[in-house]
Amino acid sequence: MPGLEDLYREIILDHYRSPRNRGELPVPPATKSEGFNPLCGDEVILFLDVDPTSNVVRDLKIEGQGCSISQASSSMMSAAVKGKPVAEARALIRAFKALMSIHESKLDGEVDPSDGSDLSADLDGVRLGDLEALQGVVKFPVRIKCATLAWNTLQQGLDEFAGEPAVN
Amino acid sequence: MTRALDVERIKADFPILQHKVNGKQLVYLDSASSSQKPNAVLDAMDNCYRNYFANVHRGVYAIAEESTAAFEAARAKVARFVNANATREIVFVRNATEAINLVAYSWARANLGAGDVIVLTQMEHHANVVPWHILAAERGVELRWIPLTRDFRLDLTDLDRLLDGAKLLAVSSMSNVLGTINDIRPLADAAHAAGAHVLVDACQSVPHLPCDVQAWNADFIAFSSHKMLGPTGIGALWARAELLEAMPPFLGGGEMIRDVRLDGFTPNELPWKFEAGTPPIVEAIGFGAAVDYLDALGIEAVRAHERALAGYALTALDERFGDNLTIYGPRDVDTRGGAISFLFEGIHAHDISQVVDEEAVCVRAGHHCAKPLMRVLGVPATTRASFYVYNDEADADALVDALAKAEKFFAV
Numbered sequence: 282m283p284g285l286e287d288l289y290r291e292i293i294l295d296h297y298r299s300p301r302n303r304g305e306l307p308v309p310p311a312t313k314s315e316g317f318n319p320l321c322g323d324e325v326i327l328f329l330d331v332d333p334t335s336n337v338v339r340d341l342k343i344e345g346q347g348c349s350i351s352q353a354s355s356s357m358m359s360a361a362v363k364g365k366p367v368a369e370a371r372a373l374i375r376a377f378k379a380l381m382s383i384h385e386s387k388l389d390g391e392v393d394p395s396d397g398s399d400l401s402a403d404l405d406g407v408r409l410g411d412l413e414a415l416q417g418v419v420k421f422p423v424r425i426k427c428a429t430l431a432w433n434t435l436q437q438g439l440d441e442f443a444g445e446p447a448v449n
Numbered sequence: 450m451t452r453a454l455d456v457e458r459i460k461a462d463f464p465i466l467q468h469k470v471n472g473k474q475l476v477y478l479d480s481a482s483s484s485q486k487p488n489a490v491l492d493a494m495d496n497c498y499r500n501y502f503a504n505v506h507r508g509v510y511a512i513a514e515e516s517t518a519a520f521e522a523a524r525a526k527v528a529r530f531v532n533a534n535a536t537r538e539i540v541f542v543r544n545a546t547e548a549i550n551l552v553a554y555s556w557a558r559a560n561l562g563a564g565d566v567i568v569l570t571q572m573e574h575h576a577n578v579v580p581w582h583i584l585a586a587e588r589g590v591e592l593r594w595i596p597l598t599r600d601f602r603l604d605l606t607d608l609d610r611l612l613d614g615a616k617l618l619a620v621s622s623m624s625n626v627l628g629t630i631n632d633i634r635p636l637a638d639a640a641h642a643a644g645a646h647v648l649v650d651a652c653q654s655v656p657h658l659p660c661d662v663q664a665w666n667a668d669f670i671a672f673s674s675h676k677m678l679g680p681t682g683i684g685a686l687w688a689r690a691e692l693l694e695a696m697p698p699f700l701g702g703g704e705m706i707r708d709v710r711l712d713g714f715t716p717n718e719l720p721w722k723f724e725a726g727t728p729p730i731v732e733a734i735g736f737g738a739a740v741d742y743l744d745a746l747g748i749e750a751v752r753a754h755e756r757a758l759a760g761y762a763l764t765a766l767d768e769r770f771g772d773n774l775t776i777y778g779p780r781d782v783d784t785r786g787g788a789i790s791f792l793f794e795g796i797h798a799h800d801i802s803q804v805v806d807e808e809a810v811c812v813r814a815g816h817h818c819a820k821p822l823m824r825v826l827g828v829p830a831t832t833r834a835s836f837y838v839y840n841d842e843a844d845a846d847a848l849v850d851a852l853a854k855a856e857k858f859f860a861v
Binding site for chain 2: 285288289294322323348352
């Protein structure tokens, strides 16, 4: 039986209590993407500003509300992605989903309750750093959607910037 | 405090309450979502499957007659429990949601068209919202909403104006979020005076309060077995016989017909006209056993117990947490049930629910399938503790202690 300390690691509570990159950005040049978790009412509103010449995430801000996991994950995502090239941000999305035992080869949204044994293959050399603190969420399957909400919203935002239809 | 119910004895009737979770005694406070089941229900269902199971209304052999008799006896018990005028006014459905959809697809589609008005309230469960949204989009029906007062009751100031020209008033008899009990009779009288029919989503009140459909003077009443100690997969629609007679069938198939020809069919009599296909036979028998169990406790005693327990819990929450905790629902226990929704300042309902689960306390967190109400309240989610016959003050104390732990855990 996993304990609370697996879920609520200190760094997660820190991001929840003091969220990074809160606020809004002017649209345009930024894009605005909204993510909802209909189960619990979590909401992430992402303002994303990508430099079109360098393809770097120049700035991003987060609004919205929700549980500690969804909001901490949003904050940690924003810190991890800010200043990174888009390709690196996309690699982080894939790696984070792999951390949540969601693999690209599986049907969208399908959760594999495995022990993450093929994690290293999906991580593909990406360093998750602080984000690894969220791995404990996997032991609480109903909370995985809370943790992935910000990352799905980031994916929407990047797709929108690239002119692709947002895939949810 | 005087006890209307012998809770210690009742707890012993529920096998799941003997279980431990995380090495701790289970404290089940989510009965507004679904209740636990006593041995009497489990045994009645098991006994049917083991000893006399057969399809109903078909075979002429002994066990088929026995299962048919038990199935129809369950209907009679349910009819008596809500004081229906006749047993044939009880239609077995999957749950209250299906009962409301039956009315929306059969009665409403035969009687409502573009420009007609349905009046709802802002405290309705999605089950009594979405079927009407679907109808509104399909037929151009207008939906009007009875607002709430600041103390979480229906604001009836403009009721006459809202009901003007309405064909249906669809209202909950007790809010699954706020616990508010709505007084149905005056609402039904006002609706009828305006020429509207009345549908009551009674799935939160029938398990907890005396229900007299004749005294309510409603036209349709929907409720579910699983919230009243019975199994999932069965519920009931009560409607006045003359309305059911006039309504077109809902689902077509076996059982619901008297005759089928190459060029058409003749529907069966009530209530089977609305029961296409093999029904949930064993579930109905379990539903009947649940009604017997509640009858033996006495629904008046159930109400008295929950009234006292809600008062105890509200006071305990106030005393321990003061202004850090906001309760969304009336404080007057005479007009509220045992569902108590609340929010801690700065702590999300999901996080609260997760931490109290460590103490084996089961509460619901989320929007409770009442997102329009959540928007009116201006909150994304609440935590809800709901009490039933097998809960006592010790369970309320366990809730308060577990919440104190959660508050400390998330303290800034």
